[in-house]
Amino acid sequence: MKILYLETSSKNCSVAISDNEKLLCLCEEVSENYKQSESLHAFVEWALEGAGISMNDIEAVSLGKGPGSYTGLRIGAASAKGFCYGLKVPLMAVNSLESMIEPFLGSNYEFIVPLIDARRMEVYTAVYEGVTGKEISGTEAKILDENSFEEFRNKKVIFVGDGAKKAQEILNLPDAEFRDDIYPSAQYLIKKTLEKLDQKDLEDIAYFEPFYLKDFHGVKKKKSEE
Numbered sequence: 001m002k003i004l005y006l007e008t009s010s011k012n013c014s015v016a017i018s019d020n021e022k023l024l025c026l027c028e029e030v031s032e033n034y035k036q037s038e039s040l041h042a043f044v045e046w047a048l049e050g051a052g053i054s055m056n057d058i059e060a061v062s063l064g065k066g067p068g069s070y071t072g073l074r075i076g077a078a079s080a081k082g083f084c085y086g087l088k089v090p091l092m093a094v095n096s097l098e099s100m101i102e103p104f105l106g107s108n109y110e111f112i113v114p115l116i117d118a119r120r121m122e123v124y125t126a127v128y129e130g131v132t133g134k135e136i137s138g139t140e141a142k143i144l145d146e147n148s149f150e151e152f153r154n155k156k157v158i159f160v161g162d163g164a165k166k167a168q169e170i171l172n173l174p175d176a177e178f179r180d181d182i183y184p185s186a187q188y189l190i191k192k193t194l195e196k197l198d199q200k201d202l203e204d205i206a207y208f209e210p211f212y213l214k215d216f217h218g219v220k221k222k223k224s225e226e
Helices: 036-051 070-087 096-104 164-170 186-198
Strands: 002-007 012-019 022-030 060-064 091-094 111-117 122-129 135-143 157-160 177-179
Touching (some): 002 070, 012 186, 070 091, 096 122, 111 164, 157 164
Parallel strands (some): 060 091, 111 157
Antiparallel strands (some): 002 012, 012 022, 111 122
């Protein structure tokens, strides 16, 4: 079964295609300017070309549903819905934090903690068991301070994501590892997507909304004084 994967929740605009569990092609780019609106559909075309298939061969679409960038998630969700409507195929959605832990499972860490940078000292995070990937504590928006994650003192833990840098500066966890170069990636949606497909855990395309976690608050510009 050929599946298209979209992950647009972060600075990494990421598109993948698999044939069941086999990754056929991956196109992604990390950009400080969040280029999802410019790059996503081009990446889809390149991924199809790299996989040697056409859009009509796609039998399902999977989306990294967030949390993360509000605008990025809107773009990804709108595109995923459009593909599903046009192709008449099912939609699945996976927590973007789960794609961040996949490369580190089974690497002798007791815990893996993804940290997506939010405003100021806030991060989107959850805690996962290091071997099985089982969720230990659910996804939340967390304000970091020097006492955060104290329960992992003297534990083998790794913090991953673009929020790891500010966490490393403030957390008093000398034995912890930090990787701030990790972003959600479409290639790591495959395993969870196939599980959801097997369980028939499909999204309602008409009513699906990304996992924003927090309400969007826009900034209203002040009118310049005369």
